[in-house]
Amino acid sequence: MQAQMTTLDSLVGLTKRRGFVFQTSSIYGGLANSYDYGPLGTELLRNIKNLWWQVFVQQRTDMVGLDSQILLHPKTWVASGHTTAFNDPLVEDLVTQKRYRADHLIAEWQEKNPQFKDTAPENMTIATMASYIAEHKIPSPEGNAVSPPKVFNLLFETAIGAVAGEKSRVYLRGETAQGIFTNFTNIRNSTRIQLPFGVGQVGKSFRNEVTTGQFVFRTLEFEQAEIEYF
Secondary structure, X not given: OOOOOOOHHHHHHHHHHOOOEEEOOHHHOOOOXXXXXXXXXXXXXXXXXXXXXXXXXXXXXXEEEOOOOOEEOHHHHHHHOHHHHOEEEEEEEOOOOOEEEXXXXXXXXXXXXXXXXXXXXXXXXXXXXXHHHHHHXXXXXXXXXXXXXXXXXXXXXXXXXXXXOHHHEEEXXXXXXXXXXXXHHHHHHHHOOOOOOEEEEEEEEEOOOOOOOOHXXXXXXXXXXXXXXX
């Protein structure tokens, strides 16, 4: 008897029944790309983080640890290029107003029309994508026309202080690395560690993802275990 292939939907159902992963706010219909770890999932996640920390930080003499803030000074993300380059090209379904990655839409269309695989989407500029979609009349997954692609920044914006405005704008970190970079001098001065050395950090990062249906593999909020080696 031929083994039945496991689908992502069946895996999602199993993790829920066994108490590993639940859809966030499921009693209110759920939140896209967001999941909670249940009783068993919490223990599994904690064990993975503890083992990672033990192997990559505690057992090495050339490594130190850091726990930096989720909210960093906004200039951090300007200097790293995230405010200008941490972007996805998005199109909008003109009927449903749903948004989709333009490069993914083109790639999926090319899979169905291999004779047009002359240019890879990842090599296209925003203008090239717009022309390509218009020329080939590439529709949304629902079959509707889409808007020209626009740049969409993946950083989550929020505000601090009593008055909202340009001066109070901050971002939820899109990666943990920037906290390591901004603390490089502090770490060297306080530990007297000599080059080469590494800094490990485990913590939450956030990305305003629009790609749905990827379960815990692509979420708005996720745990990163990262090393920067100098």
